[in-house]
Amino acid sequence: MASTSNCRQDSERIVITGVGLTAPNGNTPAEFRRALLEGVSGVRDYSIRYVGDTFAGLCDYDALRHQKRKEVRVGTRAGSIAIYCAHEALSDAGLSVGESLEPSRTGVFIGLTEHGNVETENEIHELGKYDYQTRYWSHYHNPRTVANNPAGEVTVNLGLTGPHFTVGAACAAGNLGLVTGAQQLLLGEVDVALCGGVSESPRTFGIFAAFASQNALAHGGEASRASRPFDRSRNGIVISEGGAVYVLERLDRARRRGARILGELAGWCYNSDGTDFVLPNSERQAECMSSALRRAGLRPEDVDIVNTHATGTPAGDVKECDALRSVFGGGCPHTYFNNTKSYIGHCMGAAAALELAGNLAAFEDRVVHPTINVEELDPACALPNLVLNEPREVDGVEVILNNSFGMVGINCVLIVRKFR
Amino acid sequence: MSREDIFAALLEIVSEIAPDEDWSTLGRDESLRGKLESMDFLDVVMELRKRYGVEVPESDYGKLGTLTSCVDYLEPKLKDR
Numbered sequence: 410m411a412s413t414s415n416c417r418q419d420s421e422r423i424v425i426t427g428v429g430l431t432a433p434n435g436n437t438p439a440e441f442r443r444a445l446l447e448g449v450s451g452v453r454d455y456s457i458r459y460v461g462d463t464f465a466g467l468c469d470y471d472a473l474r475h476q477k478r479k480e481v482r483v484g485t486r487a488g489s490i491a492i493y494c495a496h497e498a499l500s501d502a503g504l505s506v507g508e509s510l511e512p513s514r515t516g517v518f519i520g521l522t523e524h525g526n527v528e529t530e531n532e533i534h535e536l537g538k539y540d541y542q543t544r545y546w547s548h549y550h551n552p553r554t555v556a557n558n559p560a561g562e563v564t565v566n567l568g569l570t571g572p573h574f575t576v577g578a579a580c581a582a583g584n585l586g587l588v589t590g591a592q593q594l595l596l597g598e599v600d601v602a603l604c605g606g607v608s609e610s611p612r613t614f615g616i617f618a619a620f621a622s623q624n625a626l627a628h629g630g631e632a633s634r635a636s637r638p639f640d641r642s643r644n645g646i647v648i649s650e651g652g653a654v655y656v657l658e659r660l661d662r663a664r665r666r667g668a669r670i671l672g673e674l675a676g677w678c679y680n681s682d683g684t685d686f687v688l689p690n691s692e693r694q695a696e697c698m699s700s701a702l703r704r705a706g707l708r709p710e711d712v713d714i715v716n717t718h719a720t721g722t723p724a725g726d727v728k729e730c731d732a733l734r735s736v737f738g739g740g741c742p743h744t745y746f747n748n749t750k751s752y753i754g755h756c757m758g759a760a761a762a763l764e765l766a767g768n769l770a771a772f773e774d775r776v777v778h779p780t781i782n783v784e785e786l787d788p789a790c791a792l793p794n795l796v797l798n799e800p801r802e803v804d805g806v807e808v809i810l811n812n813s814f815g816m817v818g819i820n821c822v823l824i825v826r827k828f829r
Numbered sequence: 830m831s832r833e834d835i836f837a838a839l840l841e842i843v844s845e846i847a848p849d850e851d852w853s854t855l856g857r858d859e860s861l862r863g864k865l866e867s868m869d870f871l872d873v874v875m876e877l878r879k880r881y882g883v884e885v886p887e888s889d890y891g892k893l894g895t896l897t898s899c900v901d902y903l904e905p906k907l908k909d910r
Contacts, residue, residue: 478848483868545879548871 419661423591424828426668427502427656429494430766433466433649433753442770444752445778446800450633451753452647457614464627464635465611466649466754476566485528485553486609488562491519494654495563495603502656502668506567516599517560517573518589520582520606522757525554526613559607571599579815582606583653583761584823588677590657600662605762607652620646625722636754637782638719638726639790646720647754653762671769675826676705682818689725694732694820698810701822710741711808714777716764717748718812720755727789745794745801748780761813765825771806772827830907835900846872857896881907
């Protein structure tokens with residue numbers, strides 16, 4: 410398999426040494442993976458003010474495992490999710506602050522689809538009880554809604570003093586958070602990057618109402634079947650919360666400390682459609698995938714798993730399938746396609762990071778988790794080796810390509826390979 | 830409200846604002862600074878405004894140093910509630 414990875418110096422290779430996550434169907438990588446292989450949905454009935462009954466993917470991680478009650482009260486849900494995931498990732502990597510982790514050389518880079526909507530809506534709702542007199546507006550509004558909040562909360566909780574910021578990238582944010590972490594490592598800004606993405610989106614009515622107004626919110630039927638990308642009867646997105654934070658390190662450091670290596674970031678690309686606020690652009694998506702492959706020194710046929718971005722909207726899924734056909738349509742008999750949103754809905758800023766985490770175990774167990782909830786495949790979404798409803802055992806998994814696309818035309822593709 | 834009612838109301842407020850602290854051991858003349866940070870005091874002021882309609886101007890924040898001083902300050906403002 411052609412690759413540039415092994416030509417690079419260890420100091421130029423970025424590896425994953427830990428993962429912490431909370432998903433609507435699991436609070437550890439192992440729980441999440443088990444749910445994906447057993448077909449367990451995390452989507453449930455949900456109700457939110459003004460919108461009423463709908464569906465959502467919600468997490469049940471124990472916030473008090475890593476936060477004091479006051480931190481939970483004062484902070485944001487996105488911050489709490491990021492803190493939980495960061496602690497779990499460090500533990501997974503065998504790192505602890507002040508011992509094996511130098512606080513000033515550790516950075517936090519968290520992808521977000523949006524931030525501040527939940528907190529602003531809550532304050533306005535509260536203000537309504539007091540005739541909208543602004544002297545009742547919380548002094549916590551600003552620290553809760555500054556755009557760096559979730560990453561900043563991680564540094565406050567852990568006492569980290571290296572750089573932190575969030576990466577606003579719509580629904581490509583989970584991948585771009587990881588890419589940013591890798592870039593900060595390559596620039597030498599940090600020695601350890603805590604990076605990925607989080608979502609608190611089910612707590613803002615606005616996102617539900619906006620998708621409903623766009624005729625793009627999943628509706629009707631059973632909660633567990635509400636998110637069904639590629640199914641002919643799909644009717645929209647399920648809004649979900651969650652988070653996935655990775656520990657990334659340069660390979661030389663990881664080797665020195667004898668770290669367990671879960672995978673290597675082989676290549677990536679991010680680009681812009683430059684065409685529309687909402688509608689995706691197949692050509693730019695395909696260019697993003699092709700460029701990521703080229704940078705990784707890989708050919709399409711070298712990819713074993715493509716985790717699709719598809720969200721369950723009638724138009725968006727077809728656009729991505731068009732892009733996939735243009736990249737992988739030339740003979741890739743060992744490339745399998747799956748989708749994780751069919752289990753957990755759309756975890757927004759966390760989506761790509763979580764979905765990658767759900768597939769990483771395939772390097773070891775050689776199983777491609779399926780796309781569930783496809784009763785009748787939409788012919789416009791038909792792809793060779795689209796893994797439907799049942800897990801697929803394969804000969805080996807060396808390369809995973811993870812797609813993520815977002816509104817206002819932002820695309821980010823990340824390729825991770827098994828560490829050799 | 831009686832002085833005891835105000836003590837009880839204050840303890841309820843600070844217990845919600847700083848839920849990790851053990852408020853049962855706090856002496857009434859002991860400084861609240863050991864358990865409340867500056868942003869927490871703003872929360873106390875906000876809760877007094879929301880729950881009892883009491884306005885505490887910034888120039889009076891120094892009078893909220895202990896439970897007893899808080900009650901001394903609030904008693905005339907809450908006597909008719």
